[in-house]
Amino acid sequence: MATVKNVTINDSVIKIPASGSNNRGTDSLETASFKYNESTKNTEYYTSSGSWSATSDGSSLRQGLVLELDARQYREKNYRQPLLGAWTWRDGATDADTFGRNGAVSDNLINQQVDPFGNTSLCWGSYPDTSSNADGGWNSSYRSVDPRRTYRSLVWVRKAASTDSGTFYHGTNGGGSAVLRLDNGAAQGNPYWVCDGIGGLPYTGTASDWRLHVSHVLPHNYSRGNVAHPDTGVYTIADGRIGQPSGCNVGRDMRMAASTSSLRQRVYHYYSPNTAARLQWWQPRLEEVTGNEPSVQDILTNKINYWNGPHALLMNYPEYNTTEDAFTFEPSGNKHVKLSPSFGYGNTVSVTAWVKTKGAGDGGYHIICGPTQFEISIPNDSGALRTGITNTAGTRYVQNDGSGVNDGSWHLVGFSLNGSVKKAYIDGVEVGSQSWTGNLQTYVPARSIGVFGQGDTSYGLNGYLSQYNIYNRTVSANEMTALFENERARYGV
Secondary structure, rough: OOOOOOOOOEEEEEEOOOOOOOOOOOEOOOOOEEEEOOOOOHHHHHHHOOOOOEEOOOOOOOOOOEEEEEHHHHHOOOOOOOOHHHHHHHOOOOOOEEEEOOOHHHHEEEEEEEOOOOOOOEEEEEOOOOOOEEEEEEEEEEEOOOOOOOOEEEEEEEEEEEEEEOOEEEEEEOOOOOEEEEOOEEEOOOOEEEEEEEEHOOOOOOOOEEEEEEEEEEEOOOOOOOOOOOOOOEEEEEOEEOOOOOOOOOOEEEOOOOOOOEEEEEEEEEEOOOOOOOEEEEEEEEEEEEOOOHHHHHOOOOOOOOOOEOOEEOOOEEEOOOOOOOEEEEOOOOOOEEEEOEOOOOEEEEEEEEEEOOOOOOEEEEEEEEOEEEEEEEEOOOOOOEEEEEEEEOOOOEEEEOOOOOOOOOEEEEEOOOEEEEEEEOEEEEEEEEEOOOOOEEEEEOOOOOOHHHHHHHOOOOOOOEEEEEEEOOOOOHHHHHHHHHHHHHOOO
């Protein structure tokens, strides 16, 4: 049993002397010392620079999040999977599954760009040629709908160059029967909510240029005349709603016909003969309005990346366990989460997960995330943390570090990569490191949570998973400790 001297308690602050300083009578502190600030209601940690940093409000520890999955938020939000989303987009492609390109191959490119929140993630860009016709964007596939229901179409758009040339379109088509105008009930075979010249969009070259366009298709028996849905509008993160769609040929919204059976989304850059003009789009959605979709405010604050969101799909629906406040995964791997092939990260990336095993994993491993290009797992025999990442040359860097994770208790596990060193962490403590060279593979087609790879029903996680985060930056050792301290009470650790 160790005795710690010179511990002081003042204004709800517990200060623990640094290692080796117990008898010096100094105020030097261990780097990972924590306090609870009663005025701000935040847990704070003591940094190596000699200051306290707030953590529990999430402001400092949420920077660089490109994927945030939390079972508690799923329980609270219970978001439905949208009919259309960007999870099929991949870096370097010119179209995607359920997204048919508008224009030529050369007019379209999906690649990493700055998104509305200042992160780097996949955006779809237009690259006009010299002819005045289709210059980029997509026609989505038709998705089945119920004409008695309301549906929402939205997309982020920004002008990505100073040149003003061409028109931005956001529209739909009705299958089975055309959608109808709200003002006079006329059928519309070519309906758009927006058809504006791109000169109306700002250009500063920053994330502030992004605009969120939200429009609706209302039920066939909608009876409020030419009154749009209250959420229809154009939004910015800074100012909220700043205006309404231009109306084009349908007014702000439209409605179903009784025989409308499907809808698609149409997003275009059109009629630009100037090759310098550019539009970019991010995170389109087409979905039924039920109350289980993210609110516009959730979208504007980037709170939609839960278990059913733009980057994650529940496969065979892992059961939500109310006692553990987590999803239950099974050894077969049949129940898992399918992740989008690409996220917005480069050679600096960090991953964290709260996990609890409940037996032996299948095939000798509990797979938290796979496949080999991006692996976090727990070997049955040692209960170590196994981390593996692969560079673009095909060299895999894998290492087992630490122990005791396979003990039926909750643990925070993860790793960070700073471009040259991969570090593994268990419960906020570094347990090993490994040198790294090359460039990280960011496009991993089979990446999944709870199974080794999509379609691979073996090497599954036998246990619970509650939180899973991917960052496009290197999470520091102090921050890993803070992440653990901030959440440990939730898991009884």
